[in-house]
Amino acid sequence: MEKSMEKNILEMRGISKSFPGVKALDNVCLKVKYGEVHAVCGENGAGKSTLIKILSGIYPKGSFEGELIVEGRQRQFANVRESEDAGIATIYQEIELIQELSIAENIFLGRQPNRFSVIDWMKVQAEAQEALKEVGITVDSMTKIKELGVGQQQLVEIAKALQRNAKVLVLDEPTASLSEGEVEILFTIVNKLRRRGVSCIYISHRLDEVFELADRVSVLRDGQYIGTEDVADITKDKLINMMVGRELKNLFPKENFERGEIGFEVKNLTVYDAVEKNRRLVDHVSFCARYGEILGIAGLVGAGRTEMIQGLIRALPGKTTGQVYIDKKEMKINNPIDAIRCGIGYVPEDRKGAGAVLGMSIKENITLASLKKIFRMFINGSRETAEADKYVSYLQIKTPSIEQKVENLSGGNQQKVVIGK
Incomplete structure (x- = not known):
């Protein structure tokens, strides 16, 4: 491993990419070694996603300037399939699995083993089960994706990449929707892959994760390459300075404010499943928020936080009961349009x-x-x-x-x- 870590499995040289009216990337470089976890950091709009889309073939050859070198060979990807064939596997923040298909069908989608032009389903199930074992999932490989939690779906994405013998695994904000326990599982898998020589590009805004997991970190700012540092040799303050271009004394300064009267109140909110009509996704939840305050709603993945808010604005197909009050006046909300009229805004996950x-x-x-x-x-x-x-x-x-x-x-x-x- 020490010898291989001295060499680059991937180089992106002089990458530039423009959209109408804006240059998203300007002469950006990235070098990733064999068997390393390489973090890529930057503020929103720094160009991280654009860089990854070039690497993964979403932005094909001819749509950008620069060179891609994979295992010492210059490559040009016309599409995602060619990137995958070169050993690049990208897992995006938004799950891209087909919910109505099984785990096995998703893992082998477009690459099903066959005999005499007939899909070998026994082989599909068996090999998918082995891939699931690699990432610590014990459910049956014929389980439909929609029956899994977000964390398990992300692990299925990794299992899919491993089954395709990925040499470079790209993780784009992988912990955004994971619980603390699921994050630990993800880190364990990434460390196991590193020991096996698989390289990982890890994109995250969570700097604590970068310092815990990564070997090196590259920084982009406003579409330009700022530099690459060994994580062991850089402080969090210096990394932030590289990202924003100035020194930040206090990342999240606490502001003093005075809370006012109760302006928003929910009583006995109950949300039922659309299919299993007697199953309660949210069961008699009540809360209130005062003017001038931020009310946090916490819970593990699957605890019902999203269902609670979607039920509140009547955005779910199942039955919802309960009362919503604004300024102590009950609001009649039958659909999201009613919620908008009442002055309720919703930013979905x-x-x-x-x-x-x-x-x-x-x-x-x-x-x-x-x-x-x-x-x-x-x-x-x-x-x-x-x-x-x-x-x-x-x-x-x-x-x-x-x-x-x-x-x-x-x-x-x-x-x-x-x-x-």
Whole structure:
């Protein structure tokens, strides 16, 4: 291992990538050694996701400038399949498994072993079960993905990568939806892969994870390569300085505030499953929030936090009972439109699936849920522009124009658009 760790399995040289009106990457370099965990850090909009999409073949050859070197050989990927064939496996923050298919079907999707043009299902199940064993999952490989928790689904993604003999495993914000116990399992797997010589590119905003897991860290800022350091030789303050370009004395300064009267109250909220109609996803939950305070809602993955909020705004197909009060007045909420009218905003955990319309512009997304503000027989274009400009400025959304499609923004800026909406 010591000898192999001296060599690079992957080099990305002089990578540049532009979108309409913005240069996402400008002459970026990345070198990853055999058997190392290499963290990539940077603020929202730094270019991390764009770099990974180039490596994984989502942005194909010809759409960017620069060179990809894998195991000493120059490569050009026309699509994701070619990247995977070269030993690159990417696991994104948003789960990309097919929920209605089984674990085994997902692991072998597009690569099913066959005999005489007939899929060998016994081999599929057996080898999928072995892959699950590698990542510590004990469920049957024919279990449907939708029956698994988010943490287990992410482990299935890793099992899928291992089954395909990945040499470089890319993990994009892998712990965002995991419980503490699931994070420990993930770290154990990554360390086991490192001992086997598998390289890992680890993208995370959680610096504690970087210092616990990574061997080296590369930093991007505003689409440019800032530098690479051994984790053992760098402090957290220096890493933050590299990321933001200035010294931060206090990352999360505590602000003093005075709490006001109760402005929002939920009583006896009960949310039922749409299929098993007597099963309660949320059972008689009550809480309140005062003006000027941030109320945190905590719980493990699967505890019902998301179902509680979605039930509150009546965004789930199952039956929901309970009362919602604003300023001590009961609100009649039968659907999300009613919730919007009551002044309730919702930022979903699934940004791409439920939060933003990626093919529409920033301007259209921000005003989408409040068209009454800009509509008088027809959409008032100047007012729509003013509303969008206000929130782009307020939330510091990095974009050359409010006409930019949301799909061309970084993940963090996409999230800001959803918040602006």
